[in-house]
Amino acid sequence: MDGQDAETGRLIRQVRKRAGKTLAVVARDCDCTVSFLSKLETGHTQASLNMLHRIAHALGVNIRTLVPTQAGGASRIVRAGTRRFLAAPHIRGGDGIRLEMLSGQGGEDVFQVNLHHVAPGGRSDGQIVHDGDEFIFVLAGEIDLELGPETHRLGAGDAAFFPSREPHGYSNPGSGEAVVLWLNSPPTY
Template structure:
């Protein structure tokens, strides 16, 4: 299958962390809004956020939370994959260990202890979104969130609590899950060490 800046998915600090570019995100958000003929106020109302915050996001001075980003792209009829699309040329096939970027939707606040290791780059050329979610001790995702699609995950290491549609599930390494993305969902690290989830979701409207 989350941080001036409002919290989304966070990443611990480090030289190997690639943070999403707020200016690029804001530019794409503004482009999507303008091409659909929506005013700043109309989009802010549809996404249940303030017009001033949306203006800051579009100008690269703030980052939306993950739930807010889902509301924004839903109101615009686009998808999160397009917002972070990176590949403008020929698609890659092999992505070597140690070369895959970790992403943060907010480079200034990293308090939730979650990083997303990209397995497949965000691109219109892919039908799937695939990341390894690394959750530090006491880390927890933003949410609950819901959107179109389907989620599949496999817990590589650690222990997590997965909450789906108000139900709680405890998972250990080797456990797997699947659910429809339109069910409200979020998760947290339920153990005392880092947990990692191999997470795939489809379609790319995530």
């Protein structure tokens, strides 16, 4: 594991202790084992984005609280060559997804914008549910957007808007990379 794993684990432990919750309570609330959560807190394992959402929900915080950020304040300008990518370990290896952060990470932001780069066969780790609303616009390729029990095939130029409380996930059924502009309000991480 790398330093980012250890920092994520340290942040989870810090927030959990500040909330006065035991490993057992958080593990139960996010449907994982105490062993997994302990290994995560010590940087000996990785969590999927879905699991980070569940842990954040169990701790009553936004996922961005649990993810290490770059030093410095929020910026109104995010240059092409300096954008941060969120990939493994925060999105479990093998999922084929990288998130390119287009918006700043200021604590007062009312929305967050990312480019989701989804490799052929790449997929989210199941469906997630959280507070807020989402808007997506497919820039390239195609994705299967899962909204509850329904699956919608979206291609370049297609868009979707849905409440984040609706279970949602996605995958790339195509043979090329899919690129999706994704807006969350409020910021998810």
